[in-house]
Amino acid sequence: MKRNSCVAGLKLGCLALSALVMSSAAFAVEPGAAQCPSTQFAEFITAFTMNADTQPAFVASPVMESSVVSTGSKPRVVQRQVPTLAPRSLAELSADYIAKSGLSLEVQLPNYVFVRDRKGEVLKVFTFKFGDCWKLERVEDWSLEKVLSAQQGELRAAPGARALKRGALYDALTNESGYPADVQLYVSSLDSYLDGAAQGNDQAAYAAASVSLSGQAPRLDNSKILELLSQGSRTLAQASHALAGFYCDEGEYGDPRPCADPAKSLAALKRSAAQGAPYALSNLGSAFQRGTLGIQDSQRALACYLAAANMGLEDSRTTAEQLSAQGIQVDPAKPCLMPEPAEHAQALACPSKDFEAFFADYRESPAIQQAFTRVPMKKLITVDAEPEPKQVSTLLDRSELVFPLIPEAKTRETQGLTLQITDKSDTSATVKLQKPDTGYQVLYRFSFDGCWGLDEVQDFSI
Structure with missing residues (x-):
């Protein structure tokens, strides 16, 4: 995944700290005085992280702090003003701490710093303001591990369930945040879902692909999205349905175009229907009726519409009635989900008795x-x-x-x-x-x- 914490459409510079190679001697501080390292924010942050002794001089008083706390089933964002910042918060902006903890620090112009890990467990937003020099005036801690522990404790859960829950909470918290935290919450949501998917959680895999395709989180490579949707389709009808669409449009929702891979799309759509999705049956009816996935067969279309209608889709019932009025009749030899010729398994000899x-x-x-x-x-x-x-x-x-x-x-x-x-x-x-x-x-x-x-x-x- 190529992470990009800039908001699309806004020309804000995003500079990784590692890209700023500077000599710390250029920002030496005279005894008894903390001189402003630089009026340029990126240069200032480099000096700020390199010299922990002078950090308190560049912190406003009071500082606004916000964090997420557990309140029953729904987490809540609390804010407070504090006269001085806890030493731990400043330590997290130390270059040594970042290097040793496995976290990453990102600088976004004009005045933001983000600290996070790659699993979505840590997310902090630091906002600075310029006067005589830059000063830290706001610290937002969006990390959710304490909230998750309070809600779930040590209960046993399916692999990746905690990461899935974390991703969903980040997603929900975007409604309680402002810029730039909202963008970063979507990034952490995606990271959490990817963590859950890596642990074998099919729901997390589907959620990761969905939030990436939504445009709210960074866009993953098509090969990764295909991998995630394929994983989710093992057990989730909605993931199989999304996979069918992705085989056709490859995530490009612009002008209509022919399906890129109709055979694979049809197979995924049939899988979604077999997994119990009535909307997939309806889509199959449309595909067979119009021939958009390589097979045009009005009798199979009717069978699909009737199957969807039997599962409660009234629009499919109406379409089925229209086909019947055109003289199309049900053929018992052509059920909706019958195997395609290419899908018929050839008679296979026993591979081995060993x-x-x-x-x-x-x-x-x-x-x-x-x-x-x-x-x-x-x-x-x-x-x-x-x-x-x-x-x-x-x-x-x-x-x-x-x-x-x-x-x-x-x-x-x-x-x-x-x-x-x-x-x-x-x-x-x-x-x-x-x-x-x-x-x-x-x-x-x-x-x-x-x-x-x-x-x-x-x-x-x-």
């Missing part, structure tokens, strides 16, 4: 996973409950399964997931997918009946 060899092919091939997953497949998920989490079981038919069931190698590497065979006999085998040092753990259970096949998935993540 499980290690079989699984080496199975884990990297969605086609093999489809062919050698037995349906209905049993899935157990762990849900939070009192007095302790419990597992809920369900049976899934093929239309309810989203492939690949096991993330491919690139995805596993990106997300820090490990995959290993934990148990094997002549007739059964178990594979564990986990993220070390987190609560993320999924077991895949296979059995042998002429060939190996997946029977059950147990998701122990909370």
